[in-house]
Every structure is written in C-alpha cells, then in structure tokens.
Amino acid sequence: MEFGFTEADRAFRREARAWLAAHADAGQDRRTWERTLGKAGWIGLGWPEDGWGNRVATLTQQVAWAEEYARSPAPPRSGHIGENLLAPTLIAHGTEEQKARFLPPVAAGEELWCQGYSEPDAGSDLAGVRTAAVREPGGTHYRVTGRKIWTSLAHEADWCFVLARTEPGSRRHHGLSFLLVPMDQPDRIEVRPIRQMTGTSDFNEVLFDGARARVEHVVGGEGRGWRVAMSLLGFERGVSTLAQQIGFAEELGQVVRAALDSGTVSDPVLRDRLVGQWAELRTMRWNALRTLGGSADAGAPSVAKLLWSGWHQRLGELAMQVRGAAAGVGPADWSPSAPYELDALQHLFLFSRADTVYGGSDQIQRTIIAERALGLPREPKG
Template identity: 85%
Template sequence: MDFGFSGQDELFRMEARAWLDAHVDGERDRRSWERALGSAGWIGLGWGEGGYGNRTASLTQQVAWAEEYARSGAPARSGHIGENLLAPTLIAHGTDEQKARFLPPVAAGEELWCQGYSEPGAGSDLAGVRTKAELDPDGRTYRVTGQKIWTSLAHEADWCFVLARTDPESARHHGLSFLLVPMDQPGRIEVRPIRQMTGTSEFNEVFFDGARAEHVVGGEGHGWRVAMSLLGFERGVSTLAQQIGFAAELGRVVRTAVETGAADDPVVRELLVRQWAELRVMRWNAMRTLGSSGEAGAPSVAKLLWAGWHQRLGELAVRVRGAAAGVGPVDWSPSAPYELDAAQHLFLFSRADTIYGGSDQIQRTIIAERVLGLPREPKGAA
C-alpha cells in the first residue's frame, strides 16, 4: 500500500495540530478532557458513517490525528477502550438499539469503559474464563459472578464489557457471552487497585458478586466470536501513535547518553543506532499492515516487535544513566512518596511489555500455527 499523505490529509493534520495547541492543558482532569475531545468531534474518527455524533476521517487522516495527539503532550486517554475496542465491536456485532444507546456517550466522552477479559488462571489462555452469568427468571437480566484481573482503568470506568460463561455445562471457548455491565453497582462490584513496581495503579482486580447485566452483544453463547473480533481492533492506528511516544523516549535516552558520556562507548552507540533502526522497521510494518485486510498473524508480529523493543529501551535508559539510575527516594518509610525519574519508570514499567496484551510465547504460537501452518500445540484437558 502507498501510505503517503495527500494535501487533504495535511490540511486535516494542520487542523488537528491547531486544536491541540489551543486546548491541551496540563491542569485539566482526564474525564473533562474526554468531554472536550468529544464536543470537538475528535472521538470515533474511524467508525464510519454511523450518525452517532462523531466526524469521519480516512485511514491516513486517522494516522495524522494519532501522530499529532502523541506529539502534543496531551493527556493519556481514559476513553480509548470505549472508542477503539467497544465501539468497533458494537458496530460489527451490536443491535441497532445497542449502537444507539452506547455509541453516542462514547463519542461525547461521557461514558468510560474497561475490559473484563483476563482472570487468575485465564490470562493469555482466555478460553479458560470461569466468571459465570446466570439468566434471571425475567429472561432479560443476567447475574454476573466471578473475578477479573489486570483490568485497566476499572477505577474510572462507568461500564465494563465482560466475557462470561452463560452455559454452565460448556468448556473452553463454547458457551461464552459478551456482556455489558454497569460498574455503578455498590455491593455487587468491587474494584481493587493493583500496585505495580512503578508505584502506580493503572491495573485493577474486579470482583463481581451477582452484578446485573441486561445487554448481550452478538447473542448468548457467541461471546468467543465477538471477543476475538474485538482483539482484532486492538492494534490499529493507535500503534503508529504509540511509536511517536517511543521516538520521544528514544530521543531522551540519546540525549542522556551524550550528556553522561555513555555515547562515547562504541557498544552503547551501536545499541542506540539499533533501537533507531528497529523503530523505523516497526513504522513501516505498521503502515504495511494497516493497508492490508485481515492479514493473518499481523497483530502478533506487531506485538512481538514493539514489546521487546520497548523493554530493551528501558534497559538502555538505565544503562546510559550509570550509577545514578539506581538512586531512589531518600526516605524509605511507608508514607514516603514513591517517585521515579523517567528512565527508572521506563525500565520498571517495560518489564511487563512482553507479558500483557498476550505474552511473547502466545504470540509466537499464534504465528507458528496460523501463519506458518505448523502443528498445533497440544492442549491440556479442559
């Protein structure tokens, strides 16, 4: 695919840049920022002509917006799960009633979502979920009971899309349903933040104790098909925006290497050049796969490329800092603030890159089986 930007794309880019320059404010909280994005029509650029309150943009214009957003220093999005995961899934599998109910609040930045997939013992092996949903006698309300883990932004979310087992006699990917669960159910839903090595808590455990859900996407028992469809939307245009952030991080590492003298070491220089070259390869690969239609294994290849790259960058970031990279807070009392500099945060957070979103081992298995046609890996008893 020729992924050049047209004159119209560049005009769109200039409009996006001007709006971001005028509205990015470090003092604004994340929820009000989502509303600002929604009121200006910047949410849901890739949804197509749906009449749900969002402007439409071509693929190249979506890339331009994502790149300008990453460059602007705008806040990390708290609405991206609803915009980039739930919304395309509803457009593909939801009823007209579900689209009319849930898409406009996402486009307006009014309702935030989280993803209820992973469980203890069912992370990369998603077919092993044990969270159950039982249909009430009224025939329209489900009672959801179980535990989800590594749930990003659950502490901020208004809704959660949950993969749950609606057929108690089923096993593996059979008998699952894709439910939309409101999070404001005191006594029925508990969210517990998970403190990470970085001291932050973006991830959470979520416990459902008879939580009510009335909406099933794709029909009861078809949750696996819907869930897999959603994962196909997970790595799209946002991958290119992610790489803008990676380039900024690499730039900081290079500047630090020059300032500390680490760049005088030929081995360090080679590592820096390799990081730069691999980042260019990732960009070209992302552009190539954006222009393809359902290329087998493409999301797994992309995940393998960026996860290992980012982890190596974290290691390089502390290496060029030298001994200073090992210095932490002076006051180690439990009440002391847990503060890390950018290099330390990058190193610690990137430890998880090769695990979350599908571990490297899982991605390699997908590529081996679905792309190379190798024999399937033996599965244990269900």
C-alpha cells in the first residue's frame, strides 16, 4: 500500500520544506526550537481539533511533514512526548479544564514533558509499578513517592505524567492512577542521568520523595490509570514511524558507503546482508502505511516495534562488520576525562543495543501479540 498524495498535500510538503530550509538549524537550542515550531503552528498537526493554538493536518500531510523534518537539519525534538503521547491521551480522557490548561503550552512549545512509567523492579511490566500516591489530609494534593527509570528528557521536562498506585494494597493493574506531576520540585524530585555505553546520558532515573500533584490533575479518574496508560501506548507508534525510517535509510546509506570504502562489499555474505537490510526497510514502510491506513489489528504497534528494533540492532552490528578492525576504539582514543570519542557508526552500534529493550522489550511485545491479537492463553502472573 502507498499513500496517494493530492495536489494539496504536495503544496503542504513544499510549504513545510521551505519553512524548514529557512528556519532549521541543527545547532539551535532545543527548547528555543520548540518555541519556534509552536509559533509557526507546526506542533499538534495530528490533533483532531485546532482550538489549542495548533493547526490540524490530514494524515497524508502529517506524513509529509514528518518526512521533510527527518530530511532537514532540524535538531531532535524535545517536545514529542507532550505532543504525541500526552496530548492525544488528554484529548481522549482528560477533562475540559485539563485540556485548556495543558494543551496550549504544548502547542506553543512552552512546556516539555517526560513519561514516568518504567521502574527499576518492574521494567516493561507496567502492572508491577510500586510508585505510590497518597492524598494529603486536606484532599487537594497527592504525595507521590517512588522511583522511575529510563525516563527520556526528564532533565529538560517541566512536567511528568506518572503511573502511580493510589489504592493501598492493590495489585497488578488495579488501583493505578495517571497523574500529572510538575517537575519543578527540587526538594521532592531528583533526576539522575544514566550514563550509557555511548558516553551520553539520554535517559534518567527519577526519584519522587513526596512530590505533590493536584487532585484535579488525575487523568481519567482515580483508579482508572491502567486504561489511560494502555490508551497512551496506542498513540506511541504512528506517523513518526515513517519519519524514523527516513533516518534509518540515511544510516543504511552510511553503512553501504563504509562497505565500499573498506572493500568488504566484495564479500558475498556481507553484500547479501546489506541487500536484506534494504529489503526489510521497504517492508517496514509498507507495514507502517498499512497500519496508518486503518487495516491493522490490535497487535500492529507491537509488530512494528519488533520489526524496527531488531532491524536497527542488526544494522549496528553490520556497521561494525563492514569496517572490520577499523571499527574498534583503541587506547589512543581514551582518556580519564573523556573515555572515548565515537563516530556515527560506532554510536549507532552501541546505542542500538538498547533498541530491543526501551519502549517495551521484545518479550513484552511478543506477549501482547500473542494475547491481544492471536487470542492465546494469557501468561500466568506471579
């Protein structure tokens, strides 16, 4: 399946391309860039209404914007969690007051969000969360206590949506609530960056020690957090998947060029693997288009995650193989203050080791496919 772009879609693509060419700068401060996007109306294109400072685009226009953005020199987005995860969840489950309070700042690029789901002892098993939220005696606030981990952009975020247990003694998916927690509570919230193999810190551990959240900032009602959390996960993979594949295609091109430079392209086994990576990438695009077109089952987001995470991880491995010994980091590249400097393909290999874990591990995705799409018996829970 391929989308048919109309003349209006092509005009929209030209507008997006021209605007990005005039404004995108990879070196620009990411928070400033979010405000620039918001001022021009490029945040919230996929929202069903335009009453929050955003403009609405058709599905094909959203695809065009995502693809043009991926091809541009624009910096990585800091606001995508608020735009693509929180906002659709509020639109589906939030009160009118919650929408009026939180959606306009997201559309303007003024408030950034992070996601408080995973925990050190629960991982991808969201029903096992232990973070607790207890009402204060006055009844206007909760006190949130617990730990979240692998929290992207927590060091930049103004707010965090937190899955917490509001019913003492409850187990699994019962007694959970979806809370909106302000991050500017230095005595009650600590953000600890997690240093990765790449030398960077893209993820964080977040410690909540009595952090306050207003009662009216519970989304979907107290004790109904599981339903809201599962709804949010359904928004996690959409148009952005196609933009992600533009970046994947660029990385594949870098690996092919490395194989040509090193001469390893003459190895028939490696050459076959390069062709296979290209064919699989095309298949992922068709699968993403089929999913966006509405002809997909309940397990489609999990299938997409399994496809791209495994593909990207294998690409990282292939990137090292085509370069041979030259891919290694030697003693001359190391110092106590800066352990090593990585080039793009070395970074690709090390970062992609986490692809099959973050965003829901492969094991969790297979369980979802088995239980929700294939109707197989549910996995026993301890």
